[in-house]
Amino acid sequence: MSETHDIVVAGAGHNSLLAAAYLAKAGFRCLVLEAQDHIGGDTATEEMSLPGFRHDSCSTAHNLIQSSPTLRAYAPNLTDDKILSSVVKSPPDLERSNGHNWHGSCHGGDMSPEQMGDRRPVPGWAQHRMPIPGLYQTGATTHPGGSVSGAPGRNAAAVMLADLGTSIEEVVGG
Numbered sequence: 001m002s003e004t005h006d007i008v009v010a011g012a013g014h015n016s017l018l019a020a021a022y023l024a025k026a027g028f029r030c031l032v033l034e035a036q037d038h039i040g041g042d043t044a045t046e047e048m049s050l051p052g053f054r055h056d057s058c059s060t061a062h063n064l065i066q067s068s069p070t071l072r073a074y075a076p077n078l079t080d081d082k083i084l085s086s087v088v089k090s091p092p093d094l095e096r097s098n099g100h101n102w103h104g105s106c107h108g109g110d111m112s113p114e115q116m117g118d119r120r121p122v123p124g125w126a127q128h129r130m131p132i133p134g135l136y137q138t139g140a141t142t143h144p145g146g147s148v149s150g151a152p153g154r155n156a157a158a159v160m161l162a163d164l165g166t167s168i169e170e171v172v173g174g
């Protein structure tokens with residue numbers, strides 16, 4: 001059975017899923033294509049240390065924090081024998097698991113002043129519209145950048161809905 005779609009979304013990170021959800025709520029048929037075998041991108045829950053222990057691998061499993069002198073000073077009983085397991089991921093590991101982590105950047109590209117605001121991803125493309133009509137970009141590479149905020153997805157949906165003759169307020173309020 002052939003199916004038709006109004007919108008194709010490449011990647012199932014939380015930002016593009018959020019944009020697709022707004023568009024679907026507006027009545028558009030969306031097809032989300034994901035390169036990996038799971039959705040969520042870097043907002044993933046994985047069994048990565050010991051069997052049966054599942055971690056939010058890109059938000060709360062910050063193993064490096066264990067060696068922080070400040071943490072050790074305030075939690076003197078946190079000694080090495082209490083740490084059951086640790087996982088080290090190099091920049092190439094991060095890039096291999098998700099191409100969005102370009103050169104190991106966990107924010108879809110450095111969040112330095114020259115790449116922020118109306119210069120993210122590059123000057124002229126900051127409003128989510130790409131040079132090809134009907135092609136849009138969202139995600140950590142776009143304003144306001146990386147982290148699990150959903151803001152790039154929400155902003156991209158607002159731009160797309162405006163171009164499609166409606167508005168995010170109408171969709172959410174309706």
Ligand SMILES: Cc1cc2nc3c(=O)[nH]c(=O)nc-3n(C[C@H](O)[C@H](O)[C@H](O)COP(=O)(O)OP(=O)(O)OC[C@H]3O[C@@H](n4cnc5c(N)ncnc54)[C@H](O)[C@@H]3O)c2cc1C
Pocket residue numbers: 010011012013014015016033034035036039040041042043057058059060094097098099100101105106107108138139140141145146147148149
């Ligand atoms: C190690 C690490 C620690 C982090 N810690 C924190 C933290 O503590 N707090 C916080 O707020 N944020 C943290 N972040 C950042 C945060 O996880 C990311 O900024 C956020 O998940 C990006 O979401 P996204 O939706 O923009 O894209 P991503 O989560 O990068 O998802 C993009 C998705 O698109 C897919 N994709 C890419 N290209 C294609 C294609 N051509 N076709 C199909 N699919 C494609 C990818 O496979 C991926 O699933 C961390 C990130 C990492 C890597």
